[in-house]
Amino acid sequence: QRNYLLFVIYHTVSGFLDSLDGIFARHLNQKSLLGAYFEFILDTYAHFVMYACIGLLYPSYIVYFYIEIALELWNIMFNSHVNALPKSNLAWLHKTTFLSTTCSVSIYHSPNLRLFNWYGPDIFHTVLVLRYILVDDNNKKLIRYIQRYITLNKLYLFIKIILIFTGFFSILRTINKTHQSNLFFWFFPSQNGNTNAPLLVWLQGGPGSSSLFGLFAEQGPIMVDKEKKLHPNDITWNSKYHLLYIDQPVGTGYSFTKSEQGYVRNEDEVARDLYSMLTQFFQLYNEYVLCPFYVTGESYGGKYVPAIVYKIHIENPQAKVKINLKGMAIGDGLIDPYNEWDYGPAMYQFGLIDEQQLELVNLQTSLARTAIELKQYLLAYAIFSNLLDLFYTEKTGLNDVYNYLLTQLPDAFGYYVPWVTASENRRKIHVGHQRYNDGAVVDIALANDIMQSIVGKVVEIANNNYKILIYNGLLDVIIASSLTMDWVDKLQWKYADELRSAERKIWKVKEDDKEVAGYLKQAHSFYVAWVRNAGHMVPADQPRAAFDLIDRFISA
Numbered sequence: 001q002r003n004y005l006l007f008v009i010y011h012t013v014s015g016f017l018d019s020l021d022g023i024f025a026r027h028l029n030q031k032s033l034l035g036a037y038f039e040f041i042l043d044t045y046a047h048f049v050m051y052a053c054i055g056l057l058y059p060s061y062i063v064y065f066y067i068e069i070a071l072e073l074w075n076i077m078f079n080s081h082v083n084a085l086p087k088s089n090l091a092w093l094h095k096t097t098f099l100s101t102t103c104s105v106s107i108y109h110s111p112n113l114r115l116f117n118w119y120g121p122d123i124f125h126t127v128l129v130l131r132y133i134l135v136d137d138n139n140k141k142l143i144r145y146i147q148r149y150i151t152l153n154k155l156y157l158f159i160k161i162i163l164i165f166t167g168f169f170s171i172l173r174t175i176n177k178t179h180q181s182n183l184f185f186w187f188f189p190s191q192n193g194n195t196n197a198p199l200l201v202w203l204q205g206g207p208g209s210s211s212l213f214g215l216f217a218e219q220g221p222i223m224v225d226k227e228k229k230l231h232p233n234d235i236t237w238n239s240k241y242h243l244l245y246i247d248q249p250v251g252t253g254y255s256f257t258k259s260e261q262g263y264v265r266n267e268d269e270v271a272r273d274l275y276s277m278l279t280q281f282f283q284l285y286n287e288y289v290l291c292p293f294y295v296t297g298e299s300y301g302g303k304y305v306p307a308i309v310y311k312i313h314i315e316n317p318q319a320k321v322k323i324n325l326k327g328m329a330i331g332d333g334l335i336d337p338y339n340e341w342d343y344g345p346a347m348y349q350f351g352l353i354d355e356q357q358l359e360l361v362n363l364q365t366s367l368a369r370t371a372i373e374l375k376q377y378l379l380a381y382a383i384f385s386n387l388l389d390l391f392y393t394e395k396t397g398l399n400d401v402y403n404y405l406l407t408q409l410p411d412a413f414g415y416y417v418p419w420v421t422a423s424e425n426r427r428k429i430h431v432g433h434q435r436y437n438d439g440a441v442v443d444i445a446l447a448n449d450i451m452q453s454i455v456g457k458v459v460e461i462a463n464n465n466y467k468i469l470i471y472n473g474l475l476d477v478i479i480a481s482s483l484t485m486d487w488v489d490k491l492q493w494k495y496a497d498e499l500r501s502a503e504r505k506i507w508k509v510k511e512d513d514k515e516v517a518g519y520l521k522q523a524h525s526f527y528v529a530w531v532r533n534a535g536h537m538v539p540a541d542q543p544r545a546a547f548d549l550i551d552r553f554i555s556a
Contacts, residue, residue: 166429179262183277184247184254184431186212187285188221188238198292198326198554199242201278203308205299205334207446208439210253211245214298216416218539219546220245224416235543237550242288244281248274248304251442254420254431263445267303267454271311274304278312279321292326294467294554299479299536302333303454310457313464327467327525329553331546332479332536336455336487337380338372341365343387346480350404352396361387372451380451388478401478403535413540455487462493467525469553473534473541474518481530488528499523509548517545527553 166186190197202219204211216224221238223231237243247253249264250273257263264270282289293312297305309328316322334340344361347353353361364387371380388401400406419425421436462468470488472481489500502521507529509517518531529549534541 166431179257179259181250181257181259181262181273182255183250183273184434185277185281186215186245186429187281188243190242191221191236191239195287196291197241198294199244199288200237200550200554201244201246201293201295201297201308203246203248203295203297203301203304204252205297205301205304206252206439206442207249207300207303207450208252208437208442209299210247210436210439212247212253212416212420213413214539215243215245216419217413218537219243219543224419226411226415228415228419228422230419233543235547237539237547240551241554242291246274246277248277249442249446251437251445252439254434254436256434256437263441265445266449266452267307267457270304271307274308275311275315278308278323279319282321282323289321290324292554293324294327294329296329296331296550298331298333298538300334300450302330302335302479303449305330305333306335306454306457306461309461309466313461313466325466327469327553328461329469329471329550331471331538332473332476332484333470334450334479335458336453336490337384337451338369338453339455339487339490340479340483341368341384342483342486343480346482347392347477349482350477350480352392352398352404352477357395361391364391368451377448377451381447384451392477400535402537403473403475403541404477405475406535413537455491459491459493462491462495462526465525467527467553467556469527469529469549471529471531471538471549473531473536473538475533475535475541478536485528493526495523495526499526499528507549509544517542517548527556 166184189195202211202214204214214220216222219233219235219237220243221233221236223233225231247255249255249270250257250262264273295305295309305328309325312323312325316325342365344353344358344365347361348355348358364383368380368383368387371377371383392401393399398404398407400409402409417436420429426432426434458468470484472479472484474481491499499521502523504519504521506516507518507520508515516532518529518534520530521528531538531542531545531549534545539546
């Protein structure tokens with residue numbers, strides 16, 4: 001019943017017969033008895049073949065198709081061809097009654113030359129066939145085949161656009177009040193066709209960085225080159241998992257608010273808005289509500305991720321929409337600024353500063369920690385910004401704090417921006433004329449939050465046995481691996497001693513690989529990973545290792 005070759009043959013025969021129908025109508029005089037009967041026989045047979053074809057795809061619809069066949073017979077015999085019956089005084093044109101009661105879609109070569117007509121039932125039947133091919137879990141091989149071999153830009157985009165969902169969710173903050181805040185999302189169902197696959201949310205950092213960076217420059221299914229052309233990403237997390245990218249907080253990327261009060265000021269407000277958006281997402285796409293749910297992110301996403309995971313954890317028991325929360329993964333994340341401030345030793349061991357400069361960095365570190373202790377978070381942030389934005393560049397000559405082997409950020413990191421802001425693509429991703437925000441207003445709004453710790457929520461998440469992955473690129477400066485371990489080793493949770501004493505193991509993507517991907521350690525559901533030859537954006541620098549890492553974590 002699911003033989004594609006048979007399906008194609010049937011539809012070819014049906015289409016051929018339907019075209020003969022029109023030829024006989026023109027050349028044998030449709031209003032004559034001979035022309036009408038020829039057309040009646042061919043038209044009816046063509047439709048029966050089509051119904052039989054779709055009936056194979058949808059056996060549960062078979063009663064509906066029986067009814068439609070009966071209606072088709074009645075319609076053709078007593079309406080469409082009534083003018084050909086003997087002694088008929090009715091002058092109805094071919095299919096006038098039938099077609100006057102339905103919608104149609106036409107393709108014209110010129111105002112007077114119509115190439116193709118789709119009538120209401122035709123549209124419905126086509127949608128049924130497309131639904132079977134695109135949605136049925138047993139028929140994803142065809143889509144993967146198309147995705148793999150059709151690489152022309154426009155055709156590839158068309159195929160992809162069928163399998164993605166973009167748009168905005170309004171954030172409702174109180175019953176009677178809204179700031180007209182909207183979060184933009186881009187959702188990709190898993191390419192392997194498994195509706196029940198784990199669903200991963202990706203939250204970029206910043207604060208104020210668009211998650212479209214992660215989509216186009218790191219682990220998403222499509223990438224953009226410098227010519228603004230789309231290409232498939234051969235190593236994408238989407239090959240196995242559903243991916244949901246969210247521009248948040250409002251003021252990030254395409255997410256927006258129409259009120260100054262709409263911008264968030266702390267991580268509780270971040271979590272509140274995200275939770276509102278996620279519950280709406282699962283109400284709209286309820287087929288994914290039972291999927292194992294993970295929140296992932298990097299950089300300042302180290303604050304966002306625990307905030308929303310903790311929010312889901314406390315809301316789930318009484319929530320109408322229960323999210324199947326399983327865990328979180330954070331790459332090179334800012335989580336506990338006080339214990340991630342020891343830049344001096346890290347820079348010194350990297351060979352970026354000498355002993356004299358080390359003393360100056362240590363002084364800055366001490367001042368920043370004192371400011372945090374006094375809850376002078378804006379002062380601490382100012383010291384942090386001065387150290388990394390001015391001192392680092394001046395003393396090292398490097399402008400890239402995300403990978404100490406690079407002088408400048410790679411140009412490829414910005415290729416996606418002209419594509420997502422081009423007018424023709426704005427329509428495709430449903431953003432209209434909304435401004436693509438650089439995130440500056442988000443950085444200002446969250447300035448007092450940046451140097452505050454969220455480690456307490458991480459402890460709660462760990463103590464409630466959710467899976468946690470903390471990973472770091474060994475070439476990162478701004479969140480160096482030693483800085484990450486400064487807070488991980490101090491984390492006060494129930495299996496802290498076991499994690500500290502756990503054996504660190506060599507990790508290869510495949511056992512027979514010559515290259516070592518990195519190192520892993522684990523205690524219960526808490527995992528720590530160090531990724532070699534990667535900086536701050538691990539999935540961009542080492543996509544194969546990053547995918548293997550996230551796959552091991554979720555599959556564990």
